[in-house]
Amino acid sequence: MDTEHNAEERLLTAAIEVFCNRGYDGARTQEIADLAGISKASLHYYFRSKELLFRKAVQKVFSLIIGNVARRISEESSFEVVIRQLVEGYFEMFIHFRTQAVFFFTEMMKHEELLDEIVKGIDRSVLLNGLMLRFQKEREEGKIIDMEPVDLLVNIIAMCGYPILAEPLLKRVLTLSNDEYQTMLNRRKEMVVDFVLRAILKEKE
Amino acid sequence: MDTEHNAEERLLTAAIEVFCNRGYDGARTQEIADLAGISKASLHYYFRSKELLFRKAVQKVFSLIIGNVARRISEESSFEVVIRQLVEGYFEMFIHFRTQAVFFFTEMMKHEELLDEIVKGIDRSVLLNGLMLRFQKEREEGKIIDMEPVDLLVNIIAMCGYPILAEPLLKRVLTLSNDEYQTMLNRRKEMVVDFVLRAILKEKE
DNA sequence: GGTCAGTTTAACCAATTAGTCAAACCATAG
DNA sequence: CTATGGTTTGACTAATTGGTTAAACTGACC
Incomplete structure (x- = not known):
């Protein structure tokens, strides 16, 4: 996990990795947050919901x-x-x-x-x-x-x-x-x- | 859903359909049981766990x-x-x-x-x-x-x-x-x- | 009828998990 | 320093869900 960029970018990168490996249903927001080194609450602060984060991740990929x-x-x-x-x-x-x-x-x-x-x-x-x-x-x-x-x-x-x-x-x-x-x-x-x-x-x- | 065969077969057929459409993580044992017209408890009676049912389903497919x-x-x-x-x-x-x-x-x-x-x-x-x-x-x-x-x-x-x-x-x-x-x-x-x-x-x- | 093994289920439980929230933590401008 | 805006988080909640259990049901066999 890169630790350089800002929180939002790191979350998105982490989300791509976790979603690709586990699928939407298998992915845990907690795992994404951990991988990004950021609290799960912040994940919701930036992306509102798992679904929204998923969309952003898919688009980026x-x-x-x-x-x-x-x-x-x-x-x-x-x-x-x-x-x-x-x-x-x-x-x-x-x-x-x-x-x-x-x-x-x-x-x-x-x-x-x-x-x-x-x-x-x-x-x-x-x-x-x-x-x-x-x-x-x-x-x-x-x-x-x-x-x-x-x-x-x-x-x-x-x-x-x-x-x-x-x-x-x-x-x-x-x-x-x-x-x-x-x-x-x-x-x-x-x-x-x-x-x-x-x-x-x-x-x- | 066919209602002819016995409970075990019907559960397996239902499991295949649900697992194929939703994936392992997305599948709900309750949905499988409902589709088979059988209680969720019976599902566990026959297959012990979601994981075991999944294996049987995959093999059959x-x-x-x-x-x-x-x-x-x-x-x-x-x-x-x-x-x-x-x-x-x-x-x-x-x-x-x-x-x-x-x-x-x-x-x-x-x-x-x-x-x-x-x-x-x-x-x-x-x-x-x-x-x-x-x-x-x-x-x-x-x-x-x-x-x-x-x-x-x-x-x-x-x-x-x-x-x-x-x-x-x-x-x-x-x-x-x-x-x-x-x-x-x-x-x-x-x-x-x-x-x-x-x-x-x-x-x- | 009674018994016994196999089958079925309603009710329940423990664990997980997405999402919330109020409080804390900054940085920067005044 | 202080006020203000955006940012971050620990603690919490409500809902979901896989799995359990004890009781009820069924049918075959005596």
Whole structure:
């Protein structure tokens, strides 16, 4: 726990950690306060209620994650490079924000109205206008196979995210040790890029 | 709530529903008992504690899900057909058991020791020996590209499962209406099969 | 009918927990 | 110094909730 910043910031940071690890219902305001090194009464002074604190925490997590992705896919490089950057970007995002991502899947399932509020506030132009148009352009130029850009994007995100999100389960079902699983994850970055390019590029070398 | 079966079964069914919707911490034993139409005291009579009931519930859910997958991929058809069956099988599994699958990602992250116990009890021969060997065979015969069978399987599961698990989030980030999202999911079954086959088949038509 | 094991429940208990509040603690301006 | 505003907290409360218990109920078997 950092002890530098002011009380409000420290509480929010602590809240993110506790909510991500324990979920909304499992989180205790006392634990958040303790982690921040501040009394529980102060927590209510700043955020009024657990629910309000939760909202602020979710918003902050989401803006952190989103910022991280958008930064990487604004390039104007060759198509292959764009795919590679995209895969690497999502991969590292999911590794870095694994607990937060899992947290989103579950908590947001229960608090869907919060998602509306949050997604409304983000800038999707990079993703939707930048990236999707680029996919569309390649398609129209006949360089890639005829598929919906959105399907391609979802495929990429899925192949990057799923093995990280489902690690505890996959590891056991596939009977892989921690090391073996890590090896698999390491080779996936390159593998997914190749897999995607083979699936969509039209010219057969 | 079915009222046919005996108390124990009804409690377990109710527990699965409540745990999947609310998570372990969010679930109330009273709600489970009410849903089963049985007193909370009886719940403790049969299962001793919330924790024990939770374990039984998780085990039952898992065996339901697993059974559903294994049944579909035991075919000895052509490779293309195997891929298609696999994709359709996982797709329908994720749609049918969506809340349960999300539940697994979150709760099992917190109770990893439970996963060990559960996965130990299942039969992985169909998946690992049957399917993986088939992939391996095709690879050795030079029909498909040189890639690890496990990577291929993970890619398929990921592309089937992720869009369903992440629906609430994806729907909003991609600014798709419910109908549009449904349309996307519907075309994915065919699309993923094509995508995979293009990525792995060696001969260029 | 009587008994006995298994089942069911209303009433209760102890522990936990989100939220409150009045008093104390600053810092800064007058 | 003192007054004032924002800040901080220990002590408290009301409500919830998992779990217990003793008593009642049920049906099978003698």
